[in-house]
């Protein structure tokens with residue numbers, strides 16, 4: 355393949371929130387970086403994310419919980435250093451509640467709150483009066499009780515990526531959009547030498563693959579090993595988001611996880627808009643599914659929200675809302691795949707669900723791995739070789 359030849363220490367393939375964060379951490383270590391994407395920066399799954407930065411929902415897996423809590427901590431550090439406006443990080447916390455009549459859900463919330471407190475991630479138990487103070491526009495049942503976790507945040511992904519890419523440009527990194535990686539160049543012994551792209555070859559000592567849900571196919575294509583596409587332990591999990599139209603002041607202040615058994619959740623999205631999602635409607639949509647199915651599921655989300663927030667009744671039809679379907683890449687055991695790939699020396703993987711929460715911590719740890727050649731202790735549980743098919 356002819357074309358412009360470039361050279362750098364590290365190529366990062368995939369400029370979603372994970373790839374941008376990895377690149378940001380690498381330039382922070384003084385390494386030269388080329389970041390390349392098949393499309394536009396942030397145009398993949400990252401553009402269709404609820405973007406709740408949290409460890410609260412990870413209490414069923416202690417090591418993974420702490421990994422996420424580190425991600426959350428790094429976002430708070432960024433706000434401290436750069437401020438909320440520049441970074442788009444909203445330090446709002448989350449509330450989750452149930453009606454006292456729903457004994458099973460109340461028990462679950464109490465157990466979760468206990469664990470969060472034990473793991474130094476404070477959860478304050480709140481009753482109807484506290485909830486009404488925290489969220490005056492929500493109609494809570496009289497018996498409502500639950501928890502408020504202040505640590506959680508949500509981020510404005512567009513602003514956050516603008517912040518990262520500005521810093522990358524300032525540090526001299528090159529960002530190549532609409533430039534898919536085509537082929538990994540390596541020695542016969544498997545040492546990474548570079549990557550062929552549609553805009554020419556980029557020589558490098560290391561390559562980090564952060565191509566999200568597309569990773570099995572990309573790995574297969576760039577290495578020529580079909581096994582990656584057929585055996586890579588990653589599942590696709592579509593999700594539905596509904597963005598209500600602009601209105602008056604914000605309707606909610608925190609990330610809201612309702613008592614609704616559907617797992618309805620929402621957050622402010624600026625200009626009085628709400629971003630809505632639910633665990634059950636995710637199961638109703640697919641990437642290439644019919645528009646009708648997505649619209650029906652979106653209607654359901656809007657109706658449920660109107661029951662909770664009467665001021666939302668002003669949104670008369672779903673046609674006034676924006677509907678998005680995003681596809682998550684979820685490793686088979688629900689954890690991340692982050693660290694050296696087994697097949698080539700200098701090839702690293704950064705593939706995860708909860709990628710918004712985990713991007714900063716995965717970025718830092720992968721950068722440390724690339725710089726020193728040593729896998730940090732925190733990454734050990736997330737290596738690809740835990741999956742039998744890849745040993």
Ligand SMILES: Cc1cc2nc3c(=O)[nH]c(=O)nc-3n(C[C@H](O)[C@H](O)[C@H](O)COP(=O)(O)OP(=O)(O)OC[C@H]3O[C@@H](n4cnc5c(N)ncnc54)[C@H](O)[C@@H]3O)c2cc1C
Pocket residue numbers: 367368369370371372373390391392393394395396397398399400401402403404405406407408533534535536564565566567568572592593594595679680681682683704705706707708709710711712
């Ligand atoms: C509905 C929904 C809600 C979610 N909510 C949350 C949440 O609340 N909190 C949370 O933490 N996470 C959430 N997630 C998950 C999170 O959004 C993802 O984990 C994260 O966005 C993944 O980022 P990424 O950078 O790995 O992937 P992507 O954003 O998909 O980026 C990968 C990039 O690789 C590029 N690419 C593909 N092939 C090539 C190639 N050959 N060469 C170069 N580039 C290539 C693509 O163009 C793409 O830009 C949600 C996801 C969905 C779908």
